[in-house]
Amino acid sequence: MRGKDLLNNISNVDDDLLAEAEASMIVSKKRHNWRKWIAVAACFFIVASVGTGAWRMGLFDDKGDNHSGNNSDSSSVAHSDEYRVRTDAVNLPENISDNVKADMIGCLVYKGKVYRQAASYDSSDSGFELVKKIVGEYVGDARGTLDDWSSQSDFATEFASTYYGPVYNVKGYSEDFRLYILVENGDKSWIQFLENYDDIGLNTGADFFGERMHLKNNVESISYLTYYDWNEDNPSNYKPLTSVSIEQFGGFLDELYNNPFERIDYKDHPDFYEGKIQGHLYLKMKDGTCVGLRLIEGGYVGYEHLGWIEVKMPGELFDLLLSAVQ
């Protein structure tokens, strides 16, 4: 036997060793993000609310072309040769002052990754009963230990969270992407999704909308908001999408999957997000969840929690959908 034979046969190591090595590849990336967090002030500011805030408030400012966690420290993970874009982690706003109270959104630390508040569903949502059925396996208890005055070390604890209660993975979705917590606050309760968007490498739409969101063959119905209504926060003005056929929308999803992601940062291109023709689609999924897509003139399709990263898919089908949401 030669060295190459030994190299080949290492494939036959036990499953648990391979699983451990794969898990470490995700956790070790987060180690570098933690170093960035330890290097900055205790207060941090995150914004992500469904349908509003994140895009307009410039949350996901890019500090450069590199992925999250990078600063002048050389201990960053170098993967830029493998992916077209990478998502950012949370960055402090540069202009926060002592008089501005830091607002926190929901977050949870799990396996060294920070899962952020994403969509929520309460009993008023039509999909609520369905969403309750996709609770997966229990993974641990959120500690409820984080608040505006939490220190850096508070974040470096597994299950540190702004929430309190049992956390579950979500059936049909990767645990690396989505978790679920039932939040109870007085006489109100709701289902809160927590999602990991930190330092994700993406090439085409399939990497996110397929691998993580599973859009194809799972859309139950579609509604839309015009840009005006979205901007003015008029949720009562959702309208069903009736001018596009199932086949046409299927073709739209095919192109969404096959086309590449691009990063278009707000700070470099503010007119892109404020001056172009655009609209919003809301996909009601068969499992009761809802996915919001932003369409921007020129063939760009974005998802709110990805920040300033869009799939570029110009063409007839995109133009059809954009026209339909005006």
Added chain:
Amino acid sequence: MEDEKIVELYLERSEEAIKYTSEKYGNKLRHISFRITRDAQTAEECENDTYMEVWKRIPPNEPRNYFFQFLSRIARNISINRCIERNRLKRSAYIVEFTTEMEQCIPSPDDADRRIENEEIGRIISAFLHGLPKEKRLLFMQRYYFLDSISSIAKRFGYSESKVKTTLFRVRNDLRQYLIKEGYTL
């Protein structure tokens, strides 16, 4: 789709199994292959070859609880063999680097009295790795399973390259001593 359901589709000989496999794991498999082949087109070819091979192996295999590990192994082997088949083994300095390092782990015939077959190697290396501290085990796997570069491993774990090289050197020696002590030759 859950892994168990995807495996069921293979067992039912439904071609949708490959579609769901691709949707769920295609990106990871290309990533594994790209690391080894260092060529995007070849990585895509290896990904497609992986699906064909998985189709052949399920059944009789039924990897319901270890589906990705099953795919990962096949993708890795296909990618390494592709490098060998295309003579990249001789042209690619980085593959030569790996095989040279592996050579250091192999006891000479004089050191051992038992020959082990290919099939046993995985089990023996697993036993060795389980006995290592986690840090060393992870470095070994990153280097010799995923074929990561020293610099990439160093950045990933926040170590200096010197520390990674030194640790791997010691682990290779430990493996060699383990094989000698257990009386194996390869």
